[in-house]
Amino acid sequence: MLTREQILSAKDRPQKVIPVPEWGGEITLTGLSVRARAEYIGDVSALSAREGGAVRGMATVQVRLVAMSITDQAGAPLFSLEDVEALAEKSPEVIGRLADEATLLNKFVVKAVEADAKN
Secondary structure, three states: OOOHHHHHHOOOOOEEEEEEHHHOEEEEEEOOOHHHHHHHHHHHHHHHHOOOOHHHHHHHHHHHHHHHHEEOOOOOEOOOHHHHHHHOOOOHHHHHHHHHHHHHHOOHHHHHHHHHHHO
8 A cells, every 4th residue: 555655755747858959958847736727717717707808818828838848857947936037038939839738748638639529
């Protein structure tokens, strides 16, 4: 039987190293924690509830997911939410590619497909 300490210290969030030649190296993406995932889903829900500014809002959601997902090899975040504005100045192709990878890593696509299948 697993102990409390074993469960809490388990490295159970997926990671993927992604080459980013535009930035001159590689980054590590780490799957979101339960808390971070809930915050991100709340952001997406708030965006879909609003009418105007959807394109800018979606870009912000993408950048926020990237900021929340880039970590060091141990899984510690490299960016805070205060860095979202600075990251929004980076290349849309790079941020879009990393957001796509983070979406897959966090299995957001699977959840969306399952929700569509139920409707």
